[in-house]
Amino acid sequence: MRVLVVEDERKTATFIRKALLAESFAVDVSHNGAEALTLATKTPFDAIVLDIMLPGQDGLSVLRQLREQKDATPILLLSARGQVDERVEGLNAGADDYLPKPFALAELIARVRSLGRRRTSEAKPAQLRVADLTLDTNTRQAHRGGNSFELTTREYRLLEFLMHSAGRICSRMMILEQVWEYHFDPGTNLVDVYIKRLREKIDDGFEAKLLHTVRGTGYVLKEP
Amino acid sequence: MTIRARLTLWYAVILFVSVLVITGLSYREFDHDRTMDEHFRGRYGEYDAWEDLAEITLSLGLPAALIGLAGGWWLMRKAMSPVSALTDAAARVHEGNLREQLPRSGNGDELDRLTAVFNAMTARLDSSFNRIREFTLHASHELKTPLTVLRGELETALRDQAHDPAERERLLSQLDEIERLTVIVDGLSLLTKADAGLITLKQEPVRLDELVRESHADALILARPRAVRVELERCEEISVRGDRHRLRQLLLNLTDNAIKYNRPDGTVTMSLCRVNGHAELKIANTGAGIPAELQPRVFDRFFRADPSHGDAVEGCGLGLSIAQWIAGAHGGTIELISEPEKLTTATVRLPAGESAAAPVVQRRNNSAAESANRIPAVVS
Numbered sequence: 001m002r003v004l005v006v007e008d009e010r011k012t013a014t015f016i017r018k019a020l021l022a023e024s025f026a027v028d029v030s031h032n033g034a035e036a037l038t039l040a041t042k043t044p045f046d047a048i049v050l051d052i053m054l055p056g057q058d059g060l061s062v063l064r065q066l067r068e069q070k071d072a073t074p075i076l077l078l079s080a081r082g083q084v085d086e087r088v089e090g091l092n093a094g095a096d097d098y099l100p101k102p103f104a105l106a107e108l109i110a111r112v113r114s115l116g117r118r119r120t121s122e123a124k125p126a127q128l129r130v131a132d133l134t135l136d137t138n139t140r141q142a143h144r145g146g147n148s149f150e151l152t153t154r155e156y157r158l159l160e161f162l163m164h165s166a167g168r169i170c171s172r173m174m175i176l177e178q179v180w181e182y183h184f185d186p187g188t189n190l191v192d193v194y195i196k197r198l199r200e201k202i203d204d205g206f207e208a209k210l211l212h213t214v215r216g217t218g219y220v221l222k223e224p
Numbered sequence: 225m226t227i228r229a230r231l232t233l234w235y236a237v238i239l240f241v242s243v244l245v246i247t248g249l250s251y252r253e254f255d256h257d258r259t260m261d262e263h264f265r266g267r268y269g270e271y272d273a274w275e276d277l278a279e280i281t282l283s284l285g286l287p288a289a290l291i292g293l294a295g296g297w298w299l300m301r302k303a304m305s306p307v308s309a310l311t312d313a314a315a316r317v318h319e320g321n322l323r324e325q326l327p328r329s330g331n332g333d334e335l336d337r338l339t340a341v342f343n344a345m346t347a348r349l350d351s352s353f354n355r356i357r358e359f360t361l362h363a364s365h366e367l368k369t370p371l372t373v374l375r376g377e378l379e380t381a382l383r384d385q386a387h388d389p390a391e392r393e394r395l396l397s398q399l400d401e402i403e404r405l406t407v408i409v410d411g412l413s414l415l416t417k418a419d420a421g422l423i424t425l426k427q428e429p430v431r432l433d434e435l436v437r438e439s440h441a442d443a444l445i446l447a448r449p450r451a452v453r454v455e456l457e458r459c460e461e462i463s464v465r466g467d468r469h470r471l472r473q474l475l476l477n478l479t480d481n482a483i484k485y486n487r488p489d490g491t492v493t494m495s496l497c498r499v500n501g502h503a504e505l506k507i508a509n510t511g512a513g514i515p516a517e518l519q520p521r522v523f524d525r526f527f528r529a530d531p532s533h534g535d536a537v538e539g540c541g542l543g544l545s546i547a548q549w550i551a552g553a554h555g556g557t558i559e560l561i562s563e564p565e566k567l568t569t570a571t572v573r574l575p576a577g578e579s580a581a582a583p584v585v586q587r588r589n590n591s592a593a594e595s596a597n598r599i600p601a602v603v604s
Contacts, residue, residue, distance in 0.1 A: 009372075011373045011376075015373070015379075019379075019380060019383070080365060080369055081413075085423065085424060101368045101372040102371040102372035104379065105379040105383075106379070183469065184410075184414075184469070184473060188446065188480045190442060190446060190476070193446050193449065197445055197448075215396050
């Protein structure tokens with residue numbers, strides 16, 4: 001997967017590049033909008049990480065120009081201003097996702113990955129499975145080791161999201177967005193408490209733990 | 225006593241004294257004349273100047289004095305009316321309308337100069353307020369870039385597995401602090417933008433009772449580790465016009481506070497009812513509460529009732545300020561009344577929509593449609 005990172009702040013560009021390289025992406029870096037536009041039209045990228053604040057031509061106008069040229073490359077916007085309005089503006093202009101600064105690296109990686117996957121749209125399977133844990137998306141029933149669990153609506157959506165991204169780290173923010181539809185940090189430990197509850201249901205009494213905490217980042221549901 | 229009344233009174237005293245003096249002098253003059261012209265007495269008989277004088281004083285002097293008094297009262301009013309206007313205008317001045325200037329008469333008199341000085345003062349205040357706002361806006365924005373770099377590099381360091389556990393622990397604890405700082409910077413940036421009127425809110429029908437039920441469910445989970453009971457006492461069907469996400473944020477902030485600042489085994493009581501065309505939401509808790517003298521300050525930014533246990537309860541100190549902004553931006557109010565050690569109640573009043581079940585806006589992924597129907601936020 002080949003990713004273009006457009007970020008004028010050199011240090012930020014460097015650690016994003018490093019992190020994406022470590023995840024075996026191919027990474028190109030550009031420090032200004034005009035150059036990014038030429039690069040993007042010449043080379044087919046699988047995803048573009050685009051900072052909004054750029055010298056000269058800003059990220060939003062790069063995005064608009066690409067979309068005008070019928071370029072549908074998935075774009076993740078980055079912004080230090082980070083407000084709901086800007087997020088809406090970006091998504092309306094044709095961005096696929098928006099990430100306010102400062103962000104967690106794992107979060108950036110997870111989002112870039114899901115952008116790449118978006119192209120090959122996958123249908124939701126009727127049953128999700130991670131090790132011996134299964135979740136039926138029609139009946140909303142979860143089973144593990146012959147036990148079935150009662151899940152509240154919220155718990156179901158949380159488990160569904162975690163199982164859907166099994167093996168990948170889900171940041172608190174991604175969970176808040178997907179499960180609660182919060183696009184702001186509520187400044188509470190809501191996610192942590194729900195995870196704890198969910199863990200009591202699916203992991204307590206089992207030798208192999210499936211739901212793990214990645215400190216400072218989020219959670220991951222994975223095969224033991 | 226007003227300046228006007230005082231000046232008129234002095235005026236009356238001066239008028240009275242001058243009438244007395246004039247009468248006295250006139251009497252002396254008459255008396256003198258009489259002794260000079262003794263032969264008049266023979267011609268006109270006994271003549272009592274004092275009686276005449278008293279009559280003239282009463283019939284002419286007194287009405288003149290009364291007219292003078294009334295005129296003085298009127299003159300005072302005329303002179304003081306620009307001052308009254310200035311007083312009313314000064315009373316209306318607050319943080320939000322400093323740009324308004326008082327109309328000047330332009331004749332260069334004392335009051336015109338006073339108005340000019342007053343206008344200059346509010347203009348200076350306005351520019352100071354603006355500078356503070358801009359400063360906070362820039363500060364919160366400028367802080368984000370170094371925070372991004374700091375966080376990114378810290379995480380990159382953490383990814384290298386070469387570190388020993390102690391080193392890892394140190395880095396992780398730094399990461400926690402960066403997260404805390406991020407929450408503060410985000411909150412500050414939100415409030416500063418709200419102050420500057422830069423945030424637009426959606427205006428759509430929102431079923432408040434559904435949001436309350438939802439947040440009750442969340443609160444039940446949040447309260448469990450602290451063994452706090454959460455009760456939903458009443459939940460009438462009410463819809464309001466506003467921004468769904470912001471209203472959820474408001475509810476979450478208040479329920480989270482009610483749980484965090486409760487005592488273990490305490491109770492949180494939530495209720496939503498319609499009162500005089502308003503949706504009235506109450507969230508009460510049985511925590512230590514806030515002493516009466518500190519209650520007016522609970523919505524201040526970074527306010528903490530008890531600074532000594534600042535770290536025991538996590539939070540950025542901006543939650544209630546944000547809640548107040550959200551309530552205000554929806555044309556509502558928020559208040560917090562606390563009987564320490566008994567009951568602390570946060571009450572939010574929002575203008576309620578029509579009571580018939582409003583169309584429920586069910587949205588799962590509404591990101592792209594969010595720009596529709598936006599209204600400019602009103603800064604409370």
